[in-house]
Amino acid sequence: MDAIRVSGIEKAYGGQRVLTGIDLAVPAGSVFGLLGPNGAGKTTLVRILATLVRPDAGRAEVAGHDVLAEPFEVRQKISLTGQFAAVDELQTGLENLTMVGRLRRLGRAGAKRRATELLDRFDLADAGRKLVKTYSGGMRRRLDLAMSLVTNPPVIFLDEPTTGLDPRSRQQMWSFVRELRDAGSTIFLTTQYLEEADQLADQIMLIDHGIAVAEGTADELKVRIGGERVELAFGSAADRVLAAADLDAAVVASTDLSVTVATTGSAAEVRELLDRMEKLGATVDKVAIHRPTLDDVFFALTGGNPR
Known part of the structure; x- marks a missing residue:
C-alpha cells in the first residue's frame, strides 16, 4: 500500500x-x-x-x-x-x-x-x-x-x-x-x-x-553511472604510459602516474589486472578501489551543487 x-x-x-x-x-x-x-x-x-x-x-x-x-x-x-x-x-x-x-x-x-x-x-x-x-x-x-x-x-x-x-x-x-x-x-x-x-x-x-x-x-x-573502478598508481610515467596503451579502451581516467579502469570490484578481477601489469613489466606501486557514491550520481545527472 x-x-x-x-x-x-x-x-x-x-x-x-x-x-x-x-x-x-x-x-x-x-x-x-x-x-x-x-x-x-x-x-x-x-x-x-x-x-x-x-x-x-x-x-x-x-x-x-x-x-x-x-x-x-x-x-x-x-x-x-x-x-x-x-x-x-x-x-x-x-x-x-x-x-x-x-x-x-x-x-x-x-x-x-x-x-x-x-x-x-x-x-x-x-x-x-x-x-x-x-x-x-x-x-x-x-x-x-x-x-x-x-x-x-x-x-x-x-x-x-x-x-x-x-x-x-x-x-x-x-x-x-x-x-x-x-x-x-x-x-x-x-x-x-x-x-x-x-x-x-x-x-x-x-x-x-x-x-x-x-x-x-x-x-x-x-x-546507473557505472560500477566500481580500480586506480593503479605506477612508480614512473613510463610505466603509466605502457599500462595505458595495453589497457586502451578500458581506461576511464588517467593522471601522470596512474590509470583508472572500470571493474566489477571482485578480488579475482583485481588479481588478474595486477598479473597483467606484472607480465607487461609495468610496476604498480598502489592500488585503490573506488565505489560510486550518491555524490557521483548527483554530479553526473545534474551538474550542480547538492542541496
Whole structure:
C-alpha cells in the first residue's frame, strides 16, 4: 500500500516553472528521499503534499486522501518539520509540547503526559523545564521533531531536518528517523546531505529544475553511472604510459602516474589486472578501489551543487 501517490504534478510561479510532471509513489512504512540542487522544487513539492500550496496540474494523495479535495483529512494524517525549528524560545520544552497537545485536543492531562513521553524519547528530559532559548541547535531540532509527533501521524515530512547540525546531532537525528520508520511511519525526506539519503532512504528521487531525472534505490542509482573502478598508481610515467596503451579502451581516467579502469570490484578481477601489469613489466606501486557514491550520481545527472 502506498502512503503517498503523486501523478503529473506541476507548479509555476510568475511564469517560472518549478515542477514539471512529477510522478512518484511512496510505500507505507518506508523512507523516501528527495534530492536536488538549490531551486530544484523540493520544498515546493513538500508544501503541495502538506496542503500548503495548490498545484497547477496533477493529482496527489497522502494517506489515502486527495490533497485538494480533502485537505483537512490530509492534515490530520501528517506532520511537517521545516528547514527551521518552529519552536517558542520564551517557553520551556515541556510548555512547547504541552501547548501543541492542547491544540490537538489531547486535554490538559493528556497533553502533559504526551509531552513528558516525547521529552524522554528525544533525550530532552533534563532540559524539559528550561527555556528553549538556552537550547543548542541540535536540541531545538529534536524538540521541533518531537512537536510534530505529538499525535503519532502516519506520514511525516522532514524538509532538510539536519541542516546546520553538528555531526553528533545529525547522527542522533538519523537514529530517530530509523526508529520512526521501524515503528511503521512513512517518512518523506528532503536533504542537502547526500550521505543522509544514502543512509536513510529506501527509495530516492533526484530532481533538477523541477524535472525528475532519476529514481531508484541508492545502489540502483550508483550502478546507473557505472560500477566500481580500480586506480593503479605506477612508480614512473613510463610505466603509466605502457599500462595505458595495453589497457586502451578500458581506461576511464588517467593522471601522470596512474590509470583508472572500470571493474566489477571482485578480488579475482583485481588479481588478474595486477598479473597483467606484472607480465607487461609495468610496476604498480598502489592500488585503490573506488565505489560510486550518491555524490557521483548527483554530479553526473545534474551538474550542480547538492542541496
